[in-house]
Amino acid sequence: MFNPKIRDIGYFVLLTSLHLGSNLQPVIEAYANLKSVYPSVDRNLTLQLGYKYNHWMLFKAIMYSLLTMIGVWYCRHLQSMKSVVSVDGKGILKTKATAAEQVKNNWISKQNSSIPFPGNIFLIFALPWILTSVASGLINYIRFYMVIRHFCISNWRAIQLYGELQGLFWHRFASVALIPYWSQIIHGGVSLEKASHLSGNFISIETHLLD
Numbered sequence: 001m002f003n004p005k006i007r008d009i010g011y012f013v014l015l016t017s018l019h020l021g022s023n024l025q026p027v028i029e030a031y032a033n034l035k036s037v038y039p040s041v042d043r044n045l046t047l048q049l050g051y052k053y054n055h056w057m058l059f060k061a062i063m064y065s066l067l068t069m070i071g072v073w074y075c076r077h078l079q080s081m082k083s084v085v086s087v088d089g090k091g092i093l094k095t096k097a098t099a100a101e102q103v104k105n106n107w108i109s110k111q112n113s114s115i116p117f118p119g120n121i122f123l124i125f126a127l128p129w130i131l132t133s134v135a136s137g138l139i140n141y142i143r144f145y146m147v148i149r150h151f152c153i154s155n156w157r158a159i160q161l162y163g164e165l166q167g168l169f170w171h172r173f174a175s176v177a178l179i180p181y182w183s184q185i186i187h188g189g190v191s192l193e194k195a196s197h198l199s200g201n202f203i204s205i206e207t208h209l210l211d
Helices: 006-022 055-089 099-112 119-151 155-176 179-186
Strands: 025-037 040-052 203-206
Touching: 006 055, 006 119, 006 155, 025 119, 040 119, 040 155, 055 119, 119 155, 155 203
Parallel strands: none
Antiparallel strands: 025 040, 040 203
16 A cells, blocks of 8 residues: 655655744743943843754654655555556557557556546645644744844844744754764763753844843
């Protein structure tokens, strides 16, 4: 029934990555610093942007992406079955056909075997991934923007910062992936969930609102 292909691995990784990124929960912390050196006062307001991550997010991303890929494989199976039925029903292949007729029949066979992909069935499998990914991404961004707009950050700048948070996470994800090997040497290690709380794992922005 299932006929996975090499490129399906790339599709699965892409779906998992998109779903995981949309489920990241942004965290905004504001720090005000006041330094008084008579007769002047140095004031600044700094934002630190981070994210919350837990292993349940990765588990959900894998499960929903796997369900979507099962839908792809099942639809391919239905497509191939309909193609076989279409070819057999029209009696395209004949044992007594001449060489010219064989070429003609092969061409007709290819035309008739181009059965459309059953998108309605695929949508049933992909719907959980679509709903959870789009809804989570939209909710997380709205929460992010509703907070950060109070610091005079434009919508376009907020989108850029949200994208930078995604890049920060994947940079940390790539580095933490090597930790199990290093932990055998240094007898320690930091999981991806704990890495989201590491010092320095944030984006710092000066707002100049107190200038």
